[in-house]
Amino acid sequence: MKRLFVLLAGLIMAPLSAHAAWPDGTLFTAPFGPGGTWNLYKTVSTPMTWVDAEAAAERSVDPLGKTGKPGHLVCIGSAAENMFVRQKVDGGCIWMGLTDSEKRGGKEAHDNPKGGWRWLTGEPITYAAWRSMEPNDAGTGEDAVAMESAGRWGDWPDGSNGFAEWRHSSMIEWETRSAEPVAGAIKIERVLPEKWAVDFSKREPIGGEGPWSVVSVLELNTMSIWNVVKDLQQRMEIHGNFMRMERMNYHIEHGSFFAGGWVEIKDNPQFPMRTNLCAALHVAKVKLEKPGTWSINVHADDYFAVRFPGHKWKSVSGLGGIDPLDPETMYFECESGDGNAIGVIDLPAGESTVEVMLANRLHDGMIQVLAAPGDHTMDGSTDQWRVMGHKAAGDLAWPGVSSKGWTVIRKDLPAGAKPMDLLKDGMTLPESAPAVTAEGVEKINYTDSDGASEPKFPNPSELPGDKPGSQNQFVVMAQAELVIPRDGLYHIGICSDNRAALRIADQQWLRFVRDNSYKGKIEGDTIHTEDADTIGNYGMLFSEVELKKGAYTIEVFYMNRDVPCTLSVFGAPAGYAPRLLAKDGGKIEPDIDGMPLVMPVASK
Template sequence: MTLRSPAILLVLCAVSGAQTLYTAPFGPGGTWNLYQLKGADTWNGAKSGAEASPGPGGLPGHLVTLSSIAENHFMRIISNRQSVWCGLTDDERFGGKEAFSRQREGWKWVTGETLSFSNWKPNEPDEWTNGEDAVLIDRYGRWSDGGTGVAGQASTRLPYIVEWETRSPAPVEGATPLTRTWPEQSVMPDPVRGRWAVRWVAGYARIPRTTSYRTPLSIQEGAPLLAKDAGKPDAKGFQLASIQNQGKSLSRNAWLWMSTPDSNRQGWLAGIDEELSNFPSIPPRSSYVAATVGKIHVETAGTYTFAVTAEDCFALRIGGLKWKSTTGDGYIDPLDPLTFTQPNGTFSTKALGVMDLPAGDHLVEALWMVETSGSEFHVLSAPGAHLTEGATTAWRPLGHQLMDRPFPAIGISGAGWTVDCSAASPLPKGDSQTGLQDGLIKLELDLNRISKSDLASINFSDSPEANLTHFPDASLFPNDRPGVPDDHWPLRARARLVVTEQGTYQIGLHAAGLAALQIKGGQLIRPLQTAQGTKDLNMRQDSFDFNGQVDNNSEPKIITEWQLEKGEHEIDVFYLKAGGPASLAVFACPSGPFGPGLLATGGAKPAPDLPGLPLSSR
């Protein structure tokens, strides 16, 4: 008997009741499983309820398990943008081991599967209150730990998703299937030689919503509007303003880089301020969908990585070629290997896609969609295959043309960084509320503090395998104690900053906690990117402090712009771990279209520009 038989269809009707059944190819080898949203219960009750839900042919169900970002985003569609329970736990009764604030170690799926994919909020898990051994997926698709409802843990009641391992070779009949992202009809503007051509449709009321406001907007909903407007004139390409540094124009590029003044500016190259010169005037709280097309030139065949920042969702194709792999918020469409996408509205999307490009010209086609005002859509490229933005400093905006001059450099002297941090005993929890100054005093008075010197860079994490800082090869904190919930301790890092040329530079921290940075003799100009705007940022002439203990989906990261004189400067970084996963990285680059790197020894060496993937002149 197959899943297509009438008998099975009758079973599906009995299973679904008044609730929709969904099917998607996330089983082994791309086979199709069944999914269904159920009513609210505690996690323990949800686990029992899922296992008591018979599927086709009496197939047992279980709380959903997730193995990819594509499946994770599919849960957002099923859940109608509600927080839901999934089947991940660190409860020893179900094969787990107390994870505390670690994002990989200790967690197990209820099916016994090992955790190979995760999508935690930046400061989760945090093992709050009386323990949190369950995991929920929030409305943005991010994970948090929560109480199971037993053994004194919180009895939070949430909807949950049941999965049945049907492993069908085709979509299960009678269930709503996952559909491909890229539209069947043509929606792209006509190409413009040497420019990016853009077509857009704006207006909140014109963007359809298939169900309630909670349902995220999607490329599938918005793209048909572009086809309806296909007869209208296209934007005849755009040219971005010059990058300025020290009052001199460095370049004039036609980049695939668009943002509005009210954008969140979450791209990896935070110091680029240019806005699309003919960008449409978008009313507040407006939605719009846009299509962009251009032709890039590849001089040297090879593997390239593309980094996309999109507010809110996107789909990208290049040269009709298949994508090889992805990381971050985007994924290869399971039904279309030519499309790299995150098709549903969310917070700022950041994703990396890898493909092999032959030499020659290649057509780039992009769709992106904005749920409310505050728009940005950026595409960067770098040679090689990279799993994270911090793996290379070779990022350049797509369309970048080679500059004819070296760019300045910034690094740390050969003596490296010196780090002091509290010993094994953390500060009392209440001390995290007293702020950085008290933490620094307590560190100076700690006779058992741990000191390390001659460190090449600052890139620490208590979960190195989770890549919290976006820079590879993070080290454990010097005072880390595996298996122990170390919270609320201070750390200080000091070094000599080397600047090769007077000018403006970007200095950044990735700090899950309270943090401060000072550069003696430096002039702090402005913040370029912050986790929660500027409400938790205090700026002075040569220093700043901020609260990176964010409670939303923003990363605990800040990037600032400085005016620095040529020579050496003292740099001082202070960090106070305040609960949840710990991470600290210090990074920098010259202002302009340059990828930041860890602020490290050997970094202060001026170098020529790197070729990007420029627009074709043909």
């Protein structure tokens, strides 16, 4: 295959929100014990190695005298508990009680996220939030896990046996398992109030049109989602800016922000929010002809909460979770350019209210709320995601690949060769490198069987030539005939955990629609990234290109260095959620409506 591009030059960095937290030694109580019972927690902002932090936790008897038992580093069983820890502890990284150390009952996992990891309490692993490039067992002795940016996890040296002595903050947990909040500790509260202070039906908006009634307030306390909501509730009546909006798909500031959202954010509506310290409540009415299960897909920066009053969420996946004190509320409260969650809910026929709260802590901000019928747990579960209230606009031209399918070649590093580090290293592997070729492949949606990163599409296949256990130091090259059924703008993309490139021969990419790696580059007919930045969730590049009806050569190059593996290639007509570029693709299909919204009656 033709070489795709030259070596990267420079990178794109995105700003990270400042992390605010509670003072060292603050005691909290929260219902994260078995059956929703209340445990006791303590913040520890003093940096220590993992082994020292755990030893200190084990020496710490319950300070309120409820159990007489020693503590342990916090063990996390849900997204809500994960966000709680991230927001309460002061530190860039936060130790937790997860390890693959044989001394602690684990088994060496290397870079397998589903390997021999063990909570110190022995409780089952029911929740995980690995960053896409983790665990990677870089160097030696990465037997301990710390929470990183946006609540994502990474493995680190634990500081034992002379290994690198990384020092982080931590949180101690005591298994009080109380039926009631533990007296003497700060009790966490529900995220949203039972009832908002403003009745939108009695307020005249200052401008705008559309089904969403909105109130925004500037200069709020954004230390946590609870602070934001409290301030918003108290100030919205007097200091709020009221208006209506067409859709929940916008940036706070105009500009080149392109990290968040599963579909493009365009035609940004005028909206009275600014960067830094602000929040808004958006309320609309949903009207369904018949009852059914719906999935609500939210991407936002920074905090968000979504509620259908009177209806409980069935499940939530992604970075967000269900409020343990209010099952009607799905929320996210960590700093991220792409906080995200998908909630599944049963809704009745007739009208239901939906509430969406967005809060911005620092720099740019955005929100996108999509809906699709059915039960979905990942962005790529369906191509039927639509902005709520979307009206079908005729038919859609979907890109695909020809009946020949994909030709996929996997090459492994030859014995004795220098390890690969950059994409250019993979591109210079000799022809004699061990290789496996697969012809007529239906679609590019791969994982390493025992080293899977975070797939974005369901039912990924094992890599060609995959062997038991996780592998590193290999490349994947894929080529197909891209079929375009009609002249137009298309969004084509690639998602990987690591170094990857995508090329449509002799066609100029126009711009990025989304770059979750924060390091993407466009060079002529090629888009590529060397690695996802530490604040990037994974390495996704989704880009716009103008193509005429016909067939084009499309090429993919991926290099796995030393991390878990995921690789997918996808596309869509501009502005729509993508599907995998599959064999016998390139079709024209009818558009569909989104979740129907009710246009509000003018206020009197």
